[in-house]
Amino acid sequence: EPEVTQTPSHQVTQMGQEVILRCVPISNHLYFYWYRQILGQKVEFLVSFYNNEISEKSEIFDDQFSVERPDGSNFTLKIRSTKLEDSAMYFCASSEWGPEANEKLFFGSGTQLSVL
Amino acid sequence: ELKVEQNPLFLSMQEGKNYTIYCNYSTTSDRLYWYRQDPGKSLESLFVLLSNGAVKQEGRLMASLDTKARLSTLHITAAVHDLSATYFCAVEPVSEKLVFGKGTKLTVNP
Numbered sequence: 245e246p247e248v249t250q251t252p253s254h255q256v257t258q259m260g261q262e263v264i265l266r267c268v269p270i271s272n273h274l275y276f277y278w279y280r281q282i283l284g285q286k287v288e289f290l291v292s293f294y295n296n297e298i299s300e301k302s303e304i305f306d307d308q309f310s311v312e313r314p315d316g317s318n319f320t321l322k323i324r325s326t327k328l329e330d331s332a333m334y335f336c337a338s339s340e341w342g343p344e345a346n347e348k349l350f351f352g353s354g355t356q357l358s359v360l
Numbered sequence: 361e362l363k364v365e366q367n368p369l370f371l372s373m374q375e376g377k378n379y380t381i382y383c384n385y386s387t388t389s390d391r392l393y394w395y396r397q398d399p400g401k402s403l404e405s406l407f408v409l410l411s412n413g414a415v416k417q418e419g420r421l422m423a424s425l426d427t428k429a430r431l432s433t434l435h436i437t438a439a440v441h442d443l444s445a446t447y448f449c450a451v452e453p454v455s456e457k458l459v460f461g462k463g464t465k466l467t468v469n470p
Contacts, residue, residue, distance in 0.1 A: 279458075287403065287448065289457035300457055335402060348393060348405040349458070 246270045248352035250336050256358045257326055265321045265355045267336030276319045277337040277349060278311065280304070287335070293319065326359045333357075362387045364451050366461035373439050374469055381434040381464045383449035391452040392432045394423050396445045397463070403448065407434075439468045 249268045257263050269276050278290040291301040293311055310322045319338075323330055333356050337349040363386040373379050383392070391410055395403040407416045409425035409432060416423050420443065422435045432449055446465045450458040 277457075286462045287450070287458075287460040289459070292457060302457065348408050350405070351395075351403040353402040 246350075248336055248338055248350050250334075250352035250355050252355060253353065254356045254358070256360065259328055259359055260325050263323050263326055263357065265323075265334050265336075265357070267319045267321070267352055268317050269319055269336065269338030270340075270350055271317070273338035273340045273350070275339045275341070276311075276313070277339075278321045279335045279337060279351075280332040281335065281354075282332045290321070290334075323357075326357075328359050331357055331359045362389070362451060362453050362459045364449060364459050364461040366449055366464050368464060369462060370465050370467075372467045372469060373436075375440055376438050378438065379436050381436070381447055381449075381466075383432040383434070383451075383461055385430050385432075385451045385459075387453060388430075389427070389451045389453050392425050393450045393452070393458065394421075394432070394434055395448045395450060395460075397448065398445050406447075436466070439466075441468050441470060444468045 248270055251266045255263055276293040279287050280290055281287045289302050291305045291311055292299045308324045312320050333354045335354045336352040339347045339349050341347050365384045367382050393408055394406040396406050397403050407423040412427040414425045420437045425432045444467050446463045448460050448463045450460045452458050
């Protein structure tokens, strides 16, 4: 079965550094998402992306965050200046038709980001 | 703001027993999802419930949705150790984001 792949699986960085988390969504999917899960807490929505632009974002997704689809396959999340509280598991997800089609999301295996 | 409440948050049960996990949500939504997460792993989609009265079953798990009561249940029948995981419900209001509950950590003991 096709799957969403994320790299790296673990990322350790110093506070204030920039990080880029990478995702390769399922190839025929058109809607892309980032979620995060702080250890022991619930999964939280960050941003959704369709047609090369952000379609919705949460209050967590402030000016330090950005997303990009630099080519036909990758979908990236950049954090410009990481803070300790950015430490979390970041999940990328994709779907073929989006929420109006009542589709489930396919999640990647996540990138564990640790900010020291 | 949509709130999604799951209970219990922790559940320890014996193999062979039945139990139900509950998911309440605070505003109208016709879309509810159940996900399973194994430790350190991603979220695996279990069920998508799209209408009032929807019931779906897969193996020992059965999910239902009552949109009037704003309640979904995940029923476990004759639990086995392999079902040990954290189970999340997630609700999708009229937007593109899923709002997750805090999860129910299920441990099935031999």
